[in-house]
Each structure stands twice: as C-alpha cells, then as structure tokens.
Amino acid sequence: MATENHGTVETTEAPGHEGGGGLPQLQFEHWGGQVVWLLLIFAVLYVVLSKGLLPRVSGAIDERGAKIAGDIADARRLKDEAEVQARAAAAEVAEARAKAQKTAADAKAKASAEAAERQAKEEAVLAEKLAAAEASITAARDEAMSHVRAVAEETAGAIVEKLTGKAASAAELKAALA
C-alpha cells in the first residue's frame, strides 16, 4: 500500500515539498523532534495516568463493586432474618393451634364425661325404681296367688255342700285341690 501511495504522490506532485517527492513520513529531518516529543509526552501522560487518574477510576469501580456486594449481603442477611422470623411466627401459630385444639378436646372430653356420669346416675335411679316396681308387682302377684287357694277351697266347699248336702272337711278340700 505504501508504494501505491508513493506513486500517487509522484504523479500528483505539488510544488514546494520539503522532501522533494516520496512519502512525507520518510523525511528523516523531522524524525528527531517527533521522537523526542513523543517520549516526553508519553512519559508525562504515563505518570499523570498511573499516579493520578487511573487509581481514581479503579477506586470508583472497586467502590461500586464493594457497595453492590455489601448491599447484596445486606439484602441476603435481611432475607435470612425475615425467614427466621417467618419460621418463628409459623411455629407460634402451630403451637397456638395445637393449644387451642387441646383445649377444645379437653372441653369436649370433660363435657362428655359429665354427660356420661349424669346419664349413669339417671340410669341408676331408673333401675332402682324399676327394681322396686318389679318387687311390688311380684309381692302383689304372690299375695293374689295365695288368695286363689283360699277362694278355691271356699268355692269347692260350697259346691260340695250344695251337691252332697253335707260339708266336706277342710283337709278333704285341701287334698282335692292339691
């Protein structure tokens, strides 16, 4: 490419060139000044950047990174804390529920126990009454049954007296009815 440019220069040569043809970059009389100035400028730029400006840039970048990392750590810590609290709250709720259930169960058991007791008492009273009633019925029946024989003896005596004209003795009547 350089030689092509070279050709262009030669064909379109403008008058008054210091180097008289060729690449202007190859006019070596201008090299010394450029090299010296470049080294000077580069040295100054290097010192200014490395001592002054780049530490500030990297400081800002590091600071930002640290801040972001710190914020994320904070957020994570808060999240952990919140999770712990949520877990504690859940445990509390569960405990309260268990307590409530226990209270309810206790109340139910107590109530049913009381009911059962009351029922048993009632039943006992009723059974007593029933037994008394049965006893009185039995007594009444026994009494009635004992009267039946006397009535039968009387009736049989009256029938025999009517039929035969003479009264049968009590022993005969008893023997006939046995």
Next chain:
Amino acid sequence: MADPMHQFQIQKIVELKPVTIPGLGAIDLSITNSVAAMLLAATLVVVFYALAARKAVVPGRLQTVGEMLYGLVDGLAESIIGHEGKKFLPFVFTLFAFVLFMNIQGMFLVFTATSQLAVTLTLGLLVILTVVGVGFAKNGVKFFKLFAPSGVPGWILPLVVLIEIVSFLVRPLTLALRLFGNMVGGHVVLKIFAGFVVALGGLGVLGWAGAALALSSVVALTALEFMVAFLQAFVFAVLTCVYLNDVVHLDSH
C-alpha cells in the same frame, strides 16, 4: 485534485532552537503539526479522565465511557497476562488511550499523529524495549529462553532459535507498520474519494451522479475509519499484552 499525501507533511508551527544531544547531533524540537497533534491527544486524554474519574457510585455518561475503556484494557491485561497483568495495566492503558485519542483526533482535525512512521515506530520500539526490560528484570539471563522453546528436538533448535529471534526483532516493526499503514491508508482513501466529489461535481449532470456515489463512499468510509481508529488502538494494546505475557510467563513458554 489535491495531493492526498499533503496531509502527512510535517509543518512547523512554533520555531524552537535545535537542541544538540551529544552523539546524536542537533535535534529540531520545534512544535510541528505532528507534535501539536500529540500534545492535543495527550491533553484530551488527561482532560477526559480528569472529568471521567469520579467517585460517583451511579456513573454519568462520561464516567461510564471512561470506566468502560479502563475496564476493557483491565480485562485485556488480566485475561492475557493473568494475575500479574495489574502491574502493567498503567503502561498498556497509557499506550491504548494515547493511540486511541491520536487516531480519533485525526478523524476531526487535519493532521493524524499516528500516520507518522516516526511516531508509530517510536511507540513500537517503546513497547518492545519495555518487554525486553521486563524480561531481563524478571528472568535475568534466562530471558534468552524466549528464543529456545522447550520440547524442540536438538538438531532443529538452531533453526527455531533463528526464527524466534527474527520474529522477535520484527515485532516493533509490525506494531509500527500496522498502525501506520491503517492510518495512512484510511486517510488517503478518504482524501481521494473526497477529491472525486469535487472533480466529478464539475463535470455536469452525469458527473453529479458520480459525485453523489463518491460522497456516499466518503460517508461510509468515515464510519469505517472511526472503527479502524478504535480497532488499531485495541490491537496495539492486545499485542503489547501478548508480548509482555511472553516474558512474564517465560517458564511456561
């Protein structure tokens, strides 16, 4: 058509007395357009970073760009050189920023410092001398192991050493010529196409079509040149890191 090479002509702006350095002779330290371009670029770097280097946790636009460029070179040094890259970051970053601002400055003003072979060659030599200096400081005489890769059979070693030495010596030249060639080529092409616009525009209606075509090419090429300006500065920084890595990690060579 205007001479497309005239833009590279060194012109004195402020005449200064030549300084005589023993052994080198008199050196003309006059402020030329090239020196002025370098000064301007360096000043812009400093001004830019003076404004961009802020402590704001939430960065503004300027600070974001400044930190992005810094992060770019930081990542480069870290990924190529590794943990020790931090030590060389200021050097690599200064090179990158300086070359980038010289390239970009050339897109706005009439003179591009990086289109001067004297400038790019000095930068290339600066890099390679730094590499040699770091190599010797870190490895002492073992630095020469750089030219003798391990695992090469004995009979072929002389040839490999020769090739390695030549490729090492050519590095400053390739660094310099790559940047120089890209900058010169881009600006010459821009100038020629811009010249076409004027030349064809004077030829009447048919010429106007050609001029419009040339003008759109100039617009497209200008965009391309902005990319090249950035890319070449980036490539310069990448290669500097690669060369530094060679001597920093000589043991694993």
